[in-house]
Amino acid sequence: MNTKTTVISQEELQGQFAYCDKIASYWQEKNRVPKAYVETYGCQQNEADSEKLRGYLCQCGYAIAGEAEGADVVIMNTCAIREHAEQRVFGNLGALTHTKRRHPEQKIFLCGCMAGETKVSDRIKKSYPHVDGVFSTHHLWQFPEILWNVLNQKKRQFYIADEPGSIAEGIAQVRDSKLKAWVSIMYGCNNFCTYCIVPYVRGRERSRRPENILKECRELIASGVKEITLLGQNVNSYGKDLDCGMDFADLLAEIARLPGDFLIRFMTSHPRDASEKLFDTMAKYPKIAKQLHLPFQSGSSRVLKAMNRHYDRETYLSKVRYAKNVMPDLVLTSDVIVGFPGETEAEFEETMSLIEKVRYDALFTFIFSPRPGTPAASMEDTTPKEEKNRRFDKLCAAQNAISEEIHKSYIGKTLRCLVDGREESLLTARTEGGRLVRFPGAEALIGTYQNITITGANTWSLTGERKKEEENGETSK
Ligand code: SAH
Ligand code: SF4
Ligand code: F3S
Numbered sequence: 472m473n474t475k476t477t478v479i480s481q482e483e484l485q486g487q488f489a490y491c492d493k494i495a496s497y498w499q500e501k502n503r504v505p506k507a508y509v510e511t512y513g514c515q516q517n518e519a520d521s522e523k524l525r526g527y528l529c530q531c532g533y534a535i536a537g538e539a540e541g542a543d544v545v546i547m548n549t550c551a552i553r554e555h556a557e558q559r560v561f562g563n564l565g566a567l568t569h570t571k572r573r574h575p576e577q578k579i580f581l582c583g584c585m586a587g588e589t590k591v592s593d594r595i596k597k598s599y600p601h602v603d604g605v606f607s608t609h610h611l612w613q614f615p616e617i618l619w620n621v622l623n624q625k626k627r628q629f630y631i632a633d634e635p636g637s638i639a640e641g642i643a644q645v646r647d648s649k650l651k652a653w654v655s656i657m658y659g660c661n662n663f664c665t666y667c668i669v670p671y672v673r674g675r676e677r678s679r680r681p682e683n684i685l686k687e688c689r690e691l692i693a694s695g696v697k698e699i700t701l702l703g704q705n706v707n708s709y710g711k712d713l714d715c716g717m718d719f720a721d722l723l724a725e726i727a728r729l730p731g732d733f734l735i736r737f738m739t740s741h742p743r744d745a746s747e748k749l750f751d752t753m754a755k756y757p758k759i760a761k762q763l764h765l766p767f768q769s770g771s772s773r774v775l776k777a778m779n780r781h782y783d784r785e786t787y788l789s790k791v792r793y794a795k796n797v798m799p800d801l802v803l804t805s806d807v808i809v810g811f812p813g814e815t816e817a818e819f820e821e822t823m824s825l826i827e828k829v830r831y832d833a834l835f836t837f838i839f840s841p842r843p844g845t846p847a848a849s850m851e852d853t854t855p856k857e858e859k860n861r862r863f864d865k866l867c868a869a870q871n872a873i874s875e876e877i878h879k880s881y882i883g884k885t886l887r888c889l890v891d892g893r894e895e896s897l898l899t900a901r902t903e904g905g906r907l908v909r910f911p912g913a914e915a916l917i918g919t920y921q922n923i924t925i926t927g928a929n930t931w932s933l934t935g936e937r938k939k940e941e942e943n944g945e946t947s948k
Contacts, residue, residue, distance in 0.1 A: 490615035513550025526643035587672030636674030707744030766806035770825030802904025810859030878928035
């Protein structure tokens with residue numbers, strides 16, 4: 472594997488913008504506004520990439536459509552994290568033969584993490600002739616060129632070369648929300664947890680220059696964005712590949728010092744690199760949300776070692792203790808895998824006891840899914856599927872009870888929340904810790920902070936009432 476990161480030069484990017492112009496003229500000559508649909512699977516990294524693809528598409532003259540039917544371009548931005556995620560994509564990709572039959576001009580692309588797997592591109596080459604182009608995350612910045620080639624050469628395009636990855640600054644983004652924004656601060660991962668495919672499909676860790684990140688944040692705040700979520704597979708190793716004298720905690724502090732009324736969130740933190748400095752920085756700045764997603768994956772030190780996680784149960788617990796100590800209102804969430812190869816009943820019980828000890832606000836639970844090419848996929852795994860399902864159900868039930876108890880303890884409290892949307896007759900809002908609150912109110916409140924008194928709670932969300940106008944003095948638009 473080639474290991475040198477490529478920074479895409481401004482000339483190279485201008486070359487892509489020239490393709491955008493050519494595509495826009497192509498459609499102008501046809502006297503029609505083409506439509507494009509981007510379907511996103513997987514995590515926030517893909518959401519952020521899709522915003523860049525939409526940016527390029529708009530620059531090429533496309534209007535963004537809400538469905539594949541009738542669209543001139545369909546892009547599937549895919550996730551490879553578990554087998555089930557891949558099966559869903561193949562199912563939906565198969566269904567696109569019908570939309571293409573009804574609209575033969577339709578051009579179909581597959582990108583994202585699955586596009587980084589040779590077995591996937593081989594399968595598309597062989598069995599999905601209606602797919603016009605495949606490009607891995609490393610080649611996203613070349614999308615205008617790929618689209619132009621498909622429109623002109625009428626030949627399928629495969630941009631899938633194995634690369635360590637690139638950084639391209641200056642691709643316009645069409646963002647889903649005016650209130651909340653994703654900001655990728657780094658790409659790729661060096662950790663090679665034994666179960667995980669991400670390092671293989673997203674390449675090596677590479678950090679964006681702090682000045683570029685700060686510029687993007689300043690622009691977002693000026694445009695009215697109220698929540699910025701910094702993204703990376705392991706944000707705590709930010710800057711290690713740069714010679715900028717800044718680590719992730721320093722970057723957070725710089726952003727938190729920008730003027731404006733906004734909150735900063737981030738994900739994901741790898742427990743190995745989560746430092747006291749990080750927790751102290753979070754505690755110090757009011758603009759950094761007191762919310763932490765700190766995946767533990769397993770409560771057993773033996774399993775953690777087999778996962779190549781580089782921390783043990785005790786180290787993890789002591790980091791959590793420190794974080795809770797400096798941030799008593801911390802909302803803590805995590806990821807966990809059940810049924811890792813060789814996980815015994817006793818080791819699973821260690822996971823159970825860890826969640827009882829930590830008491831997460833919410834937990835994302837997964838059954839181990841072997842990913843071909845990763846070390847864990849060839850580890851001996853004798854636990855029957857039914858047994859894994861039983862463990863999974865037991866863990867979910869215990870966590871649901873904990874989440875409900877924590878949520879119930881909010882009742883009677885008044886929390887400052889960002890109103891972010893409407894669901895039927897109620898408005899939706901998020902607490903600083905990221906918990907969902909529903910409450911009655913007028914549409915005009917969307918985009919403002921409101922003080923909401925919590926009146927009800929269940930496992931997943933809270934309900935509340937807005938404090939009266941005069942009590943809501945600190946509300947800002
Ligand atoms: N970079 C993040 C995680 C990204 S993937 C981190 O290190 O925390 C999101 C979650 O998917 C992981 O935390 C893990 O719990 C789960 N996951 C990853 N690979 C998996 C696999 N092969 N089977 C089941 N779950 C998996
Ligand atoms: Fe995957 Fe581990 Fe990297 Fe997270 S840190 S993306 S789980 S290899
Ligand atoms: Fe999936 Fe890729 Fe994210 S594999 S979870 S979309 S980094």
